[in-house]
Amino acid sequence: MGDPSGFMEYFLNDLRSRGYIGTEANVPALFAGHFGKQFVEQLFTGKEVGTILRELSRFYAEQHNNPFGLYYNLFGFADLHLSNKVEEITS
Secondary structure, eight states: OOOHHHHHHIIIIISOOSEEEEESSOOOHHHHHHHHHHHHHHHTTTOOHHHHHHHHHHHHHHHHOOGGGGGEEEEEOTTOOOSSOOOOOOO
16 A cells, blocks of 8 residues: 555645545545545536535534544645536436
8 A cells, every 4th residue: 555645745746736635544435435426426516625525524424423424635725616517427
């Protein structure tokens, strides 16, 4: 397993990404899949990244008694969002 901080620095420094989302600890793959799917669906509506993370983390904690959403952190600007909504997702 590589150094996760190096992975983050690669995105932020080398690729000059505006943000990076990572976890503070390992998250089960099944949960990560559900969380990621919901995140992307909401991102495509034009919602801000910080709002999506906060709302999803609270949703899983309050509605499902699942703390794994709280493990996700944003390194970047909370107001990041897509400038245009994605109208249709194709497979």
